[in-house]
Amino acid sequence: NAGVTQTPKFQVLKTGQSMTLQCAQDMNHEYMSWYRQDPGMGLRLIHYSVGAGITDQGEVPNGYNVSRSTTEDFPLRLLSAAPSQTSVYFCASSEQGYYGYTFGSGTRLTVV
Amino acid sequence: KQEVTQIPAALSVPEGENLVLNCSFTDSAIYNLQWFRQDPGKGLTSLLLIQSSQREQTSGRLNASLDKSSGRSTLYIAASQPGDSATYLCAISMNYGGSQGNLIFGKGTKLSVKP
Numbered sequence: 001n002a003g004v005t006q007t008p009k010f011q012v013l014k015t016g017q018s019m020t021l022q023c024a025q026d027m028n029h030e031y032m033s034w035y036r037q038d039p040g041m042g043l044r045l046i047h048y049s050v051g052a053g054i055t056d057q058g059e060v061p062n063g064y065n066v067s068r069s070t071t072e073d074f075p076l077r078l079l080s081a082a083p084s085q086t087s088v089y090f091c092a093s094s095e096q097g098y099y100g101y102t103f104g105s106g107t108r109l110t111v112v
Numbered sequence: 113k114q115e116v117t118q119i120p121a122a123l124s125v126p127e128g129e130n131l132v133l134n135c136s137f138t139d140s141a142i143y144n145l146q147w148f149r150q151d152p153g154k155g156l157t158s159l160l161l162i163q164s165s166q167r168e169q170t171s172g173r174l175n176a177s178l179d180k181s182s183g184r185s186t187l188y189i190a191a192s193q194p195g196d197s198a199t200y201l202c203a204i205s206m207n208y209g210g211s212q213g214n215l216i217f218g219k220g221t222k223l224s225v226k227p
Contacts, residue, residue: 033214042219043201058214090155094212100146100161101203101215105154 002026006091006104013081013111021076021107023091029102031094032074036060036087037106043090049074050096081111114139118202118218125192126226133187133221135202140180143207146215147176147187150199159200160187164207192225199223 007022025032033048045058049068063085065077074093078085091104115138125131135145144163148156160169160176162185168177175188189196199220206213 031212031214035215035217040219043203043215043217045214048214092156092215096212100144100158101205102158103148103156108153 004091004093004102004104006089006107008107009105010108011110013078013109015081015083015111017081019078019081021078021089021091021109023074023076023104024072025074025091025093025102026072027093027095027102028071029093030071030096031101032068033058033092033101034064034066034074034076035090035092037090038087046076046089078109083111085109086111114142114204114206114216116202116204116216116218118200118221120221121219122222122224124224124226127192127194129192129225130188130190131192131223133189133200133202133223135185135187135218137183137185137204139206140183141207142180143205143212145176145178145185146203146205147174147185148201148203150201150220152198156201189223192223194225194227197223197225 004025030051034046035043037043047066049055089107092101094101117136146161147159162178173190178185199222201220202218203215
């Protein structure tokens with residue numbers, strides 16, 4: 001199994017540009033979520049989904065959009081990139097209930 | 113609001129030592145607790161998962177315990193090796209009416225094991 005796959009691994013954007021970070025899982029997990037990791041701040045939840053067609057905001061949702069049209073995919077959209085969105089982004093998935101979360105390898109984003 | 117604290121923030125030990133990493137939390141209504149390892153520039157690797165009804169889990173040289181009443185979990189690493197050097201993260205999933213919530217992370221303990 002591939003697990004949780006994130007693309008791209010690295011990205012540099014100019015302020016104001018938009019882009020989509022891709023996340024796909026092949027474990028048929030209902031729960032998917034996006035986190036950002038910043039020095040001194042730890043990992044913080046951006047958006048999450050408990051199933052196809054259902055999404056909700058986490059702790060730091062401003063500047064990001066998500067949608068979940070299929071069980072497998074949960075893309076994260078940056079609408080108008082800002083330097084404050086420079087971070088490492090992680091996607092995670094979980095089977096509802098007992099088995100904990102599995103993380104992707106991350107996307108390192110720099111906004112200049 | 114659940115808060116997760118990990119102490120110490122950094123730890124340096126000589127190879128071969130047994131060591132304990134600590135995680136404390138403020139709200140005992142947890143669904144489960146998960147310990148992760150993160151190597152520099154890499155993603156998170158799950159080490160151990162403890163359900164709220166369990167007291168401990170073991171995998172190889174690792175043992176994690178959970179005491180909900182005191183709001184504590186410990187990760188015990190036996191006979192540490194330089195390859196154990198990494199940041200260790202504790203994360204809690206809250207219990208929302210019997211359903212698993214999202215993860216709430218501590219800020220991690222950065223472990224360095226010297227040869």
